[in-house]
Amino acid sequence: MTSFDTSPQLNVWRALLALAVVFVMLATTGWTALRHQRHPAPLQASLAAWEDGRVAGKRLPDPQSQPTRLARFFASLTDAQRLRLAERYPLAVGNMNGAPVELRYRANRIALAEARETELRRVHDSRLTPAGQEQAARRMDRIEALMRPERHILAFNPAGAGRVAEVFGDLRHAERVSVVVPGVDTDLLTFQRSERRHSAPVGMARSLYKAQRQADPATRTAVVAWADYTAPSGLGMDAATAMRAEDGADRLDAMVRGLPGLTPVSLFCHSYGSVVCGLAARDLPERVSDIAVAGSPGMRVDHASQLRTTARVWAMRDADDWIQDVPHLELGGLGHGADPMADGFGARVLSARDAKGHAGYFVPGTDSLRNLAGIGVGAYTAVSCAHRNGACLAGLSGTTPTGRA
Secondary structure: OOOOOOOHHHHHHHHHHHHHHHHHHHHHHHHHHHOOOOOOHHHHHHHHHHHEEEEEOOEEEOOOOOHHHHHHHHHOOOOHHHHHHHHOOHHHHHEOOOHHHHHHHHHHHHHHHHHHHHHHHHHHOOOOOOOHHHHHHHHHHHHHHHOOOEEEEEEOOOOOOOEEEEEOOOOOOOEEEEEEEEOOOOOOOOOOOOOOOOOOOOHHHHHHHHHHHOOOOOOOOEEEEOOOOOOOOOOHHHHOOOOHHHHHHHHHHHHHHOOOOOOOEEEEEEEOOOHHHHHHHOOOOOOOEEEEEEEEOOOOOOOOHHHOOOEEEEEOOOOOOOHHHHOOOOOOOOEEEEEEEOOOOOEEOOOOOOOOOOOOOOOOOOOOOOOOHHHHOOHHHHEEEEEOOOHHOOOOOOOOOOOOO
């Protein structure tokens, strides 16, 4: 393990220096970008058009309304009216928590087709550099993959690096729902990978969905690969602070509240995604039954009880995961707090045997994936703890400790 000098004086100076760097970065990049932004992003333009729209002579509801209100609104419409709204405002409807999931799938298919045409024009735009044209071609390739008939896109935003959420299984009729919340470097281009595929959201979710069906074939499950927040890029300042996670937490809460039905929901939060889940925990609805973090840098609290959630909190980390060498502290906004794996944190510590480092928790054949699948279907007797005493199952009714070294 790497040695760090964590004296209070040094940490204060580190925090002050880091905050100064953040100020300089904002002053020279973020604020400048906002000043020079001339056109609204596609999603914002669609939402603005929605706000001016009407159906059957009546104004449309505020798109930021509570999901329950939006659900009632869509339920009051005819099939033809709903379809007309999806075709007229595809990005707005496709990202609207509370809209019927099948309607969101259809709206996002339209939005993806429009985004593909935009990227096709950019590929042939002589004003772009070769690198810009190549990036447009890569984005077009990813968009075309998302448009395949078998894919169910719950959210899509082409702005910036791009955000996506995809569903595996029948979300509307699922008896249990799982949500995979990924960490840094997650965007449209990295949503799915052909190499190291289980380190990308699509690979994680597909692997978890298959493992859940194997763990309990009788339980109808659905898994959401949720990359619908702006994740930090790399391990820089954004990854060391909660700025991205705060917005992600709000978005995660809204998405969960917009899920159909009242079935239990489990969150599986990897790396920086566990910061998002930690910040979201206190506001999430009680249908969230479990929050499991893997390779976590912290959840922005010192103890699991401070998450103020009724959900069970689980943690796992592979012995070779480099995240264990990151100082678990929070000072001046830097760092993400206590280690969820620590004895005093209060999480149920799971085995992650064979996970092979920071990106291997969803690889088939690992203890980590078997444990995540067991939690996702509520089969706690199938869960293996990190310690032989089976402490991670203490107090769970109807379970038998199955600790494993």
